[in-house]
Each structure stands twice: as C-alpha cells, then as structure tokens.
Amino acid sequence: xSQLERPASLSSLAxxxxxxxxxxxxNLDELLALIGDPARPFLATLAKVQDPDQALSxxxxxxxxxxxxLKKLLRRDxxxxxxxxxxxxxxxxxxFVETHPSSLSIFDESxxxxxxxxxxxxxxxxxxxxxxxxxxxxxxxxxxxxxQELLRIAIFDLTSDSVTDVLPLVATALSDIAGAALDAxxxxxxxxxxASKEFGTFTVDELSSxxxxxxxxxxxxxxxxxxxxxxxxxxxxxxxxxDLGNSxxxxxxTKIATRMMRAIDGVCIEPGLWQVDANLRPxxxxxxxxxxxxxxxxxxxxxxxxxxFQALLKARPVAGDRDLGQRYVAELSPMVWQSxxxxxxxxxxxxxxxxxTANIPAGELDRQIKLGxxxxxxxxxxxxxxxxxxxxxxxxxxxxxxxxxIRALAxxxxxxxxxxxxxxxxxxxxxxxxxxxxxxxxxxxxxxPQNEEAVRALAxxxxxxxxxxxxxxxxxxxxxxxxxxxxxIFYRPLLSAVAKxxxxxxxxxxxxxxxxxxxxxxxxxxxxxxxxxxxxxxLSRRADIQRQLLPVLIQWFAQGADPDSxxxxxxxxxxxxxxxxxxxxxxRDSSGAAEKMTQVLANSKLATALFEKIPEAASWFERAExxxxxxxxxxxxxxxxxxxxHDDFEVAASLIRSLRRRETLRIAIxxxxxxxxxxxxxxxxxxxxxxxLHGMLRLAEEAVGTGEKIAVAIVAMGRFGGEELGFGSDAxxxxxxxxxxxxxxxxxxxxxxxxxSTLRKLVQDPVLEFDLDIDLRPxxxxxPIIRSITSxxxxxxxxxxxxxxxxxxxxxxxxxxxxxxxxxLALIEKYRYPSTVSEEAIIQxxxxxxxxxxxxxxxxxxPKRHMKLGRGGLSDVEWVIQLLQLRHGSQFQNxxxxxxxxALDAAVESKLVAEHDARVLSEAWVFVSRCRSAMTLWxxxxxxxxxxxxxxxxxxxxxxxxxxxSASALEQDYLAVTRRARSVFERLFYE
Numbered sequence: 001x002s003q004l005e006r007p008a009s010l011s012s013l014a015x016x017x018x019x020x021x022x023x024x025x026x027n028l029d030e031l032l033a034l035i036g037d038p039a040r041p042f043l044a045t046l047a048k049v050q051d052p053d054q055a056l057s058x059x060x061x062x063x064x065x066x067x068x069x070l071k072k073l074l075r076r077d078x079x080x081x082x083x084x085x086x087x088x089x090x091x092x093x094x095x096f097v098e099t100h101p102s103s104l105s106i107f108d109e110s111x112x113x114x115x116x117x118x119x120x121x122x123x124x125x126x127x128x129x130x131x132x133x134x135x136x137x138x139x140x141x142x143x144x145x146x147x148q149e150l151l152r153i154a155i156f157d158l159t160s161d162s163v164t165d166v167l168p169l170v171a172t173a174l175s176d177i178a179g180a181a182l183d184a185x186x187x188x189x190x191x192x193x194x195a196s197k198e199f200g201t202f203t204v205d206e207l208s209s210x211x212x213x214x215x216x217x218x219x220x221x222x223x224x225x226x227x228x229x230x231x232x233x234x235x236x237x238x239x240x241x242x243d244l245g246n247s248x249x250x251x252x253x254t255k256i257a258t259r260m261m262r263a264i265d266g267v268c269i270e271p272g273l274w275q276v277d278a279n280l281r282p283x284x285x286x287x288x289x290x291x292x293x294x295x296x297x298x299x300x301x302x303x304x305x306x307x308x309f310q311a312l313l314k315a316r317p318v319a320g321d322r323d324l325g326q327r328y329v330a331e332l333s334p335m336v337w338q339s340x341x342x343x344x345x346x347x348x349x350x351x352x353x354x355x356x357t358a359n360i361p362a363g364e365l366d367r368q369i370k371l372g373x374x375x376x377x378x379x380x381x382x383x384x385x386x387x388x389x390x391x392x393x394x395x396x397x398x399x400x401x402x403x404x405x406i407r408a409l410a411x412x413x414x415x416x417x418x419x420x421x422x423x424x425x426x427x428x429x430x431x432x433x434x435x436x437x438x439x440x441x442x443x444x445x446x447x448x449p450q451n452e453e454a455v456r457a458l459a460x461x462x463x464x465x466x467x468x469x470x471x472x473x474x475x476x477x478x479x480x481x482x483x484x485x486x487x488x489i490f491y492r493p494l495l496s497a498v499a500k501x502x503x504x505x506x507x508x509x510x511x512x513x514x515x516x517x518x519x520x521x522x523x524x525x526x527x528x529x530x531x532x533x534x535x536x537x538x539l540s541r542r543a544d545i546q547r548q549l550l551p552v553l554i555q556w557f558a559q560g561a562d563p564d565s566x567x568x569x570x571x572x573x574x575x576x577x578x579x580x581x582x583x584x585x586x587x588r589d590s591s592g593a594a595e596k597m598t599q600v601l602a603n604s605k606l607a608t609a610l611f612e613k614i615p616e617a618a619s620w621f622e623r624a625e626x627x628x629x630x631x632x633x634x635x636x637x638x639x640x641x642x643x644x645x646h647d648d649f650e651v652a653a654s655l656i657r658s659l660r661r662r663e664t665l666r667i668a669i670x671x672x673x674x675x676x677x678x679x680x681x682x683x684x685x686x687x688x689x690x691x692x693l694h695g696m697l698r699l700a701e702e703a704v705g706t707g708e709k710i711a712v713a714i715v716a717m718g719r720f721g722g723e724e725l726g727f728g729s730d731a732x733x734x735x736x737x738x739x740x741x742x743x744x745x746x747x748x749x750x751x752x753x754x755x756x757s758t759l760r761k762l763v764q765d766p767v768l769e770f771d772l773d774i775d776l777r778p779x780x781x782x783x784p785i786i787r788s789i790t791s792x793x794x795x796x797x798x799x800x801x802x803x804x805x806x807x808x809x810x811x812x813x814x815x816x817x818x819x820x821x822x823x824x825l826a827l828i829e830k831y832r833y834p835s836t837v838s839e840e841a842i843i844q845x846x847x848x849x850x851x852x853x854x855x856x857x858x859x860x861x862x863p864k865r866h867m868k869l870g871r872g873g874l875s876d877v878e879w880v881i882q883l884l885q886l887r888h889g890s891q892f893q894n895x896x897x898x899x900x901x902x903a904l905d906a907a908v909e910s911k912l913v914a915e916h917d918a919r920v921l922s923e924a925w926v927f928v929s930r931c932r933s934a935m936t937l938w939x940x941x942x943x944x945x946x947x948x949x950x951x952x953x954x955x956x957x958x959x960x961x962x963x964x965x966s967a968s969a970l971e972q973d974y975l976a977v978t979r980r981a982r983s984v985f986e987r988l989f990y991e
Contacts (some may be wrong), residue, residue: 049088114173120180221314374479560602629684713815728942833889872978924981
C-alpha cells in the first residue's frame with residue numbers, strides 16, 4: 001500500500017474500536033489494494049460494529065474472492081453498513097456468504113419486516129429441485145434457502161434502531177423459518193419414502209393417507225426461538241383413510257418423522273441446521289416417537305408429571321397436518337390449566353427450578369445466562385408458574401411467549417406494572433445477549449465467554465462505547481434484580497393457595513355465594529357478600545387485584561375465629577389504603593404478608609381496632625423484624641423528639657398517645673402471629689408503658705412549671721414493676737418526689753400533686769384505654785397521691801404493714817434523677833427484704849390471701865376459672881414467691897428481683913423450692929398469663945375470668961396456637977395446669 005495514502009494511523013485505528021492494530025493496518029492495506037477507494041469510507045462504518053477486527057478480516061476474505069462484486073457493494077453506504085454489521089457479529093454467517101457468493105446480493109436489499117411462516121415455506125419448497133437423483137441434493141437446497149433467509153433476519157436484527165426492542169420480532173421470525181423448514185423437510189421425507197425402499201416399503205396411498213403433525217414445544221412453540229437452538233417437538237399422527245389402520249399409520253408416520261429429522265440435521269455437503277429434539281414426548285426417550293392423538297390424551301390423563309403440563313404451555317402446531325395439530329392442542333390445553341389442582345403442584349415446580357440451578361457445574365455458574373441465578377430461567381419459570389396458577393380461571397394470560405405473558409399478567413394485575421416492566425426489559429436484555437453470543441459461531445451456548453476481547457465485542461453489540469467491564473456490571477446488576485423478583489414472586493405463598501382453590505371459588509358473583517360463605521364459617525354471609533361486592537366492583541386495577549386476592553383471602557379469613565369481622569376490617573383497611581401502590585403489591589407479592597394479615601384480622605379484635613386507626617401498619621407484615629418491640633432507647637428518643645418539636649404540650653401528648661397505640665399494635669400483631677413469646681411481649685409492653693409514663697411525666701412537669709423546685713419519680717409496682725405487663729393490664733404505680741436546692745418546701749407538696757393530676761389527665765386515651773392505678777400507695781385511696789421521700793420514710797417507719805412490704809417487692813423506679821432513685825431504693829430495702837419476718841406477719845399475709853380469695857373474687861365467679869385470684873391462678877404463684885422473698889431476701893441476694901419467674905429460678909437455685917414444684921408453678925404462671933393476654937387480644941376487653949362461651953374460648957385458643965375448634969382442649973389444659981399449681985401453692989404457702 002506504499003503507493004497509496006494510508007487511510008489511518010495506528011492510534012486512529014484504536015479510536016475506531018480495533019483491538020489488533022497491526023493486523024488491522026495490514027488488512028486495511030490489503031483491502032485498499034484489492035478494491036481501492038471504497039475501502040476508505042468503509043473504515044468509519046467498521047467503527048460502529050460489534051467486532052471491527054472480525055468484520056475487516058471477513059471483508060478482506062470476500063474481496064479476495066470477488067473484489068469486483070464487493071467493490072460495487074461497498075460503494076453503496078447502506079449495503080456497506082449491512083455487511084459491516086453482519087461481518088462484525090457472525091463469523092458463521094459470513095462463512096456461509098463466502099461459500100455461497102450469490103448471497104452477497106442480499107446486502108443490497110433493504111431490510112424489511114420478516115416474512116410469515118407460509119411465505120418462508122413457499123420459498124423453501126420453491127428452492128427444492130423438481131427432481132433429484134439423491135435426497136442429499138434436496139437437503140442441501142433446503143439448508144441453503146434456510147440460511148439465506150436467516151441472513152436476512154440477522155441483517156434486519158442488526159440494523160434495527162433498538163438492540164433489545166426488536167427481539168420479539170426476531171425470535172418470531174426465527175421460529176417461523178424453523179417451522180417452514182420442518183414443513184419442507186416433511187415434504188422431502190414423503191417424496192424420499194415414495195421413491196426409495198431403503199427405509200421401508202410404503203405405498204403412495206399409505207403415505208398420502210397418513211396424517212402427520214409436528215407440535216412445536218419450548219421456544220419454537222412460543223415463537224421465541226434463538227438463532228441456534230434445538231427445536232423441541234412432539235409428533236402426532238393418525239390414519240386419514242378407512243383403508244389404513246392406525247397402527248400402520250403410526251409406522252408410516254414414524255418413518256416420516258425420522259427422515260424429516262435427517263433432512264434437518266443429517267450429514268450433507270451443506271451443514272445441518274439444528275437438532276430436532278423429540279425428548280419432550282410422553283415417556284421421553286423410552287416412549288414411542290409418534291403416537292395417535294388418543295394415545296397422547298390417555299397418557300396425559302393418567303401418567304403425565306407436573307413438569308410435562310408446564311411444557312405444554314408452549315405447544316403449537318408448527319408443521320404437517322395443521323388440522324390434526326390444532327385438535328391436539330384443543331384436547332390437551334384444558335389439562336394444562338387443570339394441572340395446578342394437583343397436590344403440591346406449585347411446590348413441585350419450585351423444586352424443579354431449584355434442581356436446575358443445583359445441577360449447574362460450579363465453574364459455569366457465574367457465566368450462565370440461561371440457567372443460573374438471575375438468568376432467563378428465573379424469568380421463564382416465574383412467568384409460567386403465574387400463568388399456570390391464574391390461567392385456570394383467566395383466559396387472558398393463556399399466551400405462549402414470555403414477553404406477551406409478562407404483559408398479560410401485568411394487565412390482569414397478577415404482577416405489578418413496575419415489576420413487569422423490569423422483568424420484560426431484563427428478559428429482552430438477557431435474550432439479546434444470548435442471541436449475540438450464539439450468532440457469532442452459530443453454536444448453541446448459554447455461557448458468557450471467558451475471553452475479555454469476546455466480552456468486549458458483546459458489549460459493543462449493545463453500545464459501541466461500552467467496555468467489557470460496562471457489560472459485566474450491567475449484566476450483574478440485572479441478575480441481582482431478576483433474582484430478587486424471581487424469589488419474591490415465584491415463592492409467594494399466594495400462588496400455592498390459589499392453586500389449591502376450587503375453580504368455582506373464583507365465581508364470587510354466583511348465586512350460591514351466600515351458601516358457600518356460610519358453609520366455610522361466615523355467620524352473616526349476606527353482609528360478607530356486600531363487602532366482597534364493594535371490594536371487587538368496578539374496572540379499576542385495584543378491583544382487578546382484589547378479585548384475584550379475595551378467593552384466597554376469604555379462605556384464610558374462614559380459618560380464623562371471626563371471619564365476618566375480619567372481612568369487614570379488610571374492607572375498611574382497603575378503602576383507606578387502596579390507592580397506595582405498596583398496599584396491594586404487598587398483599588400480592590410479599591412472602592406470607594397477606595396470610596399473616598388475615599390471621600390478625602380474624603383472631604384479634606384489639607389489633608383490628610388499632611389497625612383501622614393505623615392502616616399503614618400493614619407494611620409490617622412484610623418483615624418479621626418490624627413486629628419486634630421497639631427498644632426503650634428508640635422509644636424515648638422518639639418521645640423526646642416529639643416533646644422538643646411541639647411547644648403545645650397537649651399536641652405533644654396527643655402524638656405520644658399515638659405512639660403508644662402504634663407500638664401496642666406492633667406487639668399485638670407479633671403476639672397473634674407467634675413472632676413474640678410471652679416474655680418478649682411482656683417486656684415490650686412494660687418498656688412501652690415506662691417510656692409512655694416517663695414522657696408524659698416530663699410534659700406534666702413542664703406544664704405545671706416545676707422548674708428547679710422538685711424532682712418527681714414514678715414507682716412502678718405490681719406486674720408493671722416486674723416488667724410483666726400483659727395486654728389490658730393496669731399500670732400500678734406510686735409517686736415520690738424530693739425537693740431540690742433553694743426550693744420553698746411549703747409549696748412542694750402542692751406542686752407535686754399538680755404534676756400527678758396533670759399526668760393522670762394526659763395519659764388518658766379514648767382510643768386505647770390506659771388505667772393508671774395508684775391504690776398501692778401508703779394509706780391506699782385515703783392517702784395523698786404523691787409523697788416526698790421524707791414522708792415515705794416517716795410513714796414506713798411508723799405505719800408500714802406487711803402487705804405494703806410485700807407490695808414493695810415489685811417496686812421499680814422510673815426517673816431521670818439518679819439521687820432520688822438511689823435514695824428511695826435504699827429507703828425501701830429494709831422493708832421488703834427484712835432481716836427477719838415475724839410469725840405474726842406471716843400469719844397476717846396468709847390471712848390476707850385467704851380473704852382476697854373470698855372477698856375480692858367477683859360475686860358468682862367460678863374460683864377455678866378466675867385467672868388472677870382463682871385457684872392455681874396468678875396470685876397463687878406470685879404470693880408463694882413473694883413470701884419466700886420476704887422471708888429469705890435478706891439472706892439470698894439473687895432473690896432480690898421484681899420479676900416473678902426470675903425470683904422463682906433464684907428460689908430453686910437457693911434450695912428454697914424443689915425443681916419439680918418450681919416447674920409446676922412456672923408452667924401455670926406462664927400459661928395463665930398467656931390466656932389473660934389472649935383474652936384481651938381476642939375481645940379487646942380486659943377480663944380475668946376464663947369464659948364458658950365456646951366461641952370465646954375458641955378465639956382465645958387460636959391466639960394461643962391451638963387448632964380450630966379447640967375450646968374444650970384449652971379449657972381442659974387450663975383446669976389441669978391450675979389444679980396442679982394450686983396443690984403446690986397450698987403445700988408451700990402454708991408450710
């Protein structure tokens with residue numbers, strides 16, 4: 001090329017995208033020598049292709065072969081561009097052009113929309129020789145015609161404006177030419193079997209009377225085929241004449257099928273196209289290659305496995321006798337949509353996907369585009385499972401190809417629009433990446449190349465400015481997003497629930513709906529039907545999604561203790577949140593969220609009442625962590641923030657009350673769902689009450705204006721002091737204050753009483769009752785509501801009674817004033833843990849316990865069923881332990897705790913109680929405490945008596961984890977556990 005001006009330097013070649021600069025310069029020199037000036041502008045064209053080096057080398061080879069034709073082609077800019085794009089993307093197709101130079105003219109054709117299958121079939125049949133001495137000649141003619149059309153499709157693909165948006169058209173065209181090739185191959189096979197006896201003796205009449213159809217499966221069936229892929233098929237045949245028996249027709253059809261397959265991939269001068277794979281047929285490789293339609297139907301009715309019905313989603317008549325093919329699909333299609341009614345169908349599909357992933361070789365896992373996590377199979381399995389589950393009753397989702405299925409599922413509301421858009425775009429990206437990898441060598445592979453230059457070329461297929469690292473980063477992000485969507489949707493519990501429903505359950509507007517509702521447990525089916533109609537009426541997307549959800553939700557509501565109230569509450573909640581995109585998406589897509597919500601609405605009136613006030617709490621069902629009690633530190637920080645933001649203490653108090661409702665709902669939901677055990681719920685409620693009172697106390701002090709005059713503390717008593725509050729428990733408290741320096745003592749008592757009075761007003765809540773009980777203070781109801789620490793010291797020194805010392809065992813200080821805390825605890829220590837307890841004091845305590853059981857027990861109450869004061873109830877256990885603390889607390893440090901169970905453990909450790917007795921007491925205290933909280937959760941009313949009503953008992957039992965209709969079992973367990981505890985109490989308390 002020395003005699004000509006070079007078109008580029010090495011540095012400029014690098015800017016054009018060439019990697020092997022020296023070889024590129026040599027190729028340019030040669031091309032310029034072969035064709036002259038047209039080589040110069042072609043360089044800029046090469047800069048915009050997938051692999052400029054590959055494209056230039058291919059162009060040089062074509063120029064060596066026919067420089068004149070190539071020179072003419074390169075003079076036309078669009079023709080040159082088409083050649084460059086194809087040569088940069090596919091070595092295999094360029095080699096085909098080199099082998100068949102006449103195909104070079106295809107680059108002069110303007111790319112147009114791909115043809116139909118019938119048009120392709122006509123082209124292929126026209127390409128066959130009218131007569132051929134050797135069948136291989138017909139095979140060769142078909143394959144050349146096929147590859148010429150494949151070349152046209154590739155050019156259409158590569159010249160499109162959008163790399164990924166053209167994918168559905170290209171995949172359809174690839175499926176259609178495959179179908180046309182199969183049809184042409186059938187024609188070749190029939191002629192071959194007529195002319196030759198090599199493969200059997202068949203008469204013309206037998207061949208013409210044998211009806212033979214090819215059913216495309218997989219990607220070909222869905223019209224989303226790759227550039228190079230096995231074409232999955234199933235064969236069906238029958239006799240078309242009374243003179244030909246079906247058994248002979250099957251024999252003929254089997255030979256047609258085998259010779260047709262050889263026409264596609266048999267050994268010939270022109271390489272085979274692709275493999276025809278018939279292994280999806282009944283019984284796989286062990287089964288007959290060809291069956292009658294009746295045989296197919298019988299197999300799928302009796303023997304087919306779940307995965308075989310999933311495969312039939314894509315079944316489409318593609319070649320041969322179309323009428324027979326259509327009858328095949330018509331007969332088997334209903335079975336596809338009924339297959340989800342099989343036991344554990346959804347779970348079997350999920351396990352099959354997991355097996356596919358588990359069987360990927362470790363070295364390929366990170367390079368798998370198709371089978372790996374976040375790959376094509378994640379999208380396809382998810383979409384197909386949604387289709388199979390919802391397609392039973394919704395024909396709009398009964399489509400074959402993946403992209404159309406994603407759109408149909410989104411339109412019907414089975415998948416969120418945002419999720420559908422993500423799925424579709426990522427699916428197109430992955431399929432396009434797969435196409436470009438396969439197009440290069442026309443080799444069936446689903447692995448990303450390991451060679452960095454090959455990855456760089458793939459990156460340029462999407463954007464010529466992309467580097468290999470850019471492509472890998474984009475692909476890895478897509479894999480993460482696809483995997484996350486797959487796991488969220490593919491494993492959503494709603495799918496299994498919908499699959500198990502009777503199809504008639506979807507007919508929510510049927511005349512029999514009230515009978516059906518009554519039959520599954522609704523007491524007021526007429527009202528239930530009205531709620532259902534209100535939720536599902538209209539043409540909105542919300543109504544569409546509710547129509548999907550309700551058949552399952554109704555079944556879940558019916559599994560609870562009060563489905564009527566649950567459905568009403570769900571309606572109210574949906575009306576409040578129906579326009580919030582996250583709400584319906586959470587119900588439909590989140591793992592178990594919908595079922596958890598139905599459990600709460602159907603089993604807890606307390607949670608439901610709060611839920612209706614705080615509908616946004618529905619978002620908690622998505623994450624178990626959101627159902628854990630908020631820490632004391634976080635509660636106090638939020639309360640401090642509220643107080644600091646609002647100068648109006650009434651406004652601040654209102655917000656703090658809202659916080660208490662919210663956090664009570666959180667703990668209630670966690671308790672109903674079993675996310676919280678008794679200990680966690682009691683601690684959560686106690687911490688919440690402490691933070692609530694502490695925050696309100698600070699507001700009260702601010703409102704009254706205590707300034708630097710006094711410091712007020714709350715003394716938590718009873719179950720509150722022991723951090724053992726249940727739902728509906730009173731907060732037993734006393735109040736104490738100390739005077740600060742320079743304060744006027746004569747006004748301190750009045751100021752302190754104003755603080756307590758203000759506090760008592762602030763904590764009252766009309767929505768969620770709060771009972772602040774101050775009756776345990778010195779002198780009870782007759783005493784002042786608050787005392788100074790000096791007054792407490794004086795009172796306890798002169799007047800303290802044994803019951804007051806016993807009450808102080810549970811005392812716990814809530815205050816910011818460390819000095820007050822230390823001083824008060826030091827004051828009461830000698831009274832609650834005395835060095836000795838007189839026999840008279842012990843007798844007084846025993847008499848008081850006996851009097852409580854007779855005088856404080858409500859009139860008519862059954863002592864065996866009163867959870868607090870009854871036989872074997874809470875007070876029996878607590879009084880045994882408290883008597884031990886009074887008698888031995890000064891000797892055993894570990895007994896000094898306000899918590900009942902910790903004190904019982906300490907008593908065992910100190911050899912004061914035998915382990916077996918402690919176990920009986922502990923089991924009773926825990927069981928009765930759970931029953932007491934469950935009663936409030938169920939009825940939203942505090943109560944201390946185990947009811948006789950069976951429905952009430954069943955509701956309590958559900959919260960405690962019993963199965964349906966367990967009222968008697970709960971009752972028997974309660975009576976048994978309290979009877980055992982009473983026996984231990986009487987022995988230990990009176991010994």
